[in-house]
Each structure stands twice: as C-alpha cells, then as structure tokens.
Amino acid sequence: MTEPPLRAELPPPTKMLTGRSVYRVVWKLNTDVLVGYCWCGESHEDVDPIALWDWLLAHPATHDPAGGAR
Numbered sequence: 001m002t003e004p005p006l007r008a009e010l011p012p013p014t015k016m017l018t019g020r021s022v023y024r025v026v027w028k029l030n031t032d033v034l035v036g037y038c039w040c041g042e043s044h045e046d047v048d049p050i051a052l053w054d055w056l057l058a059h060p061a062t063h064d065p066a067g068g069a070r
C-alpha cells in the first residue's frame with residue numbers, strides 16, 4: 001500500500017515583506033540556480049545556497065554609506 005505524498009495545503013503567499021534588511025531568495029524554475037536579492041535591489045545568482053547567503057549578507061557593506069542605496 002502506498003501513501004499519497006505529503007503536501008502542504010497552503011495558499012500561495014499574497015504578501016511579501018519589504019524594507020531594509022529583507023533579503024529574498026528565489027529558485028529559478030527548472031534549474032538548480034538560486035537568485036538572491038539584497039534589499040538594495042542588487043541580485044546575485046548561485047547554485048550554492050551558502051555562497052549565495054555569504055554574498056547577500058556581505059552586500060550591505062558595499063552600499064554607499066552616504067545613503068544612495070535603499
């Protein structure tokens with residue numbers, strides 16, 4: 001007897017967090033590529049989630065301290 005696959009019966013998200021310090025990581029469909037977005041709008045692609053998060057968490061250090069990037 002085979003069990004049906006477990007499935008989360010959740011609706012798709014309708015809201016997205018915004019603002020400073022909100023990072024977003026999406027998965028490119030049909031690939032192994034992850035795309036991370038810094039809250040300044042810059043994006044970076046990587047297949048390695050650790051490398052992607054290293055890039056994301058280090059990115060604010062590259063922002064213009066004068067307040068150019070938001």
Ligand SMILES: [Zn+2]
Pocket residue numbers: 038039040041042059060063069
């Ligand atoms: Zn950034």
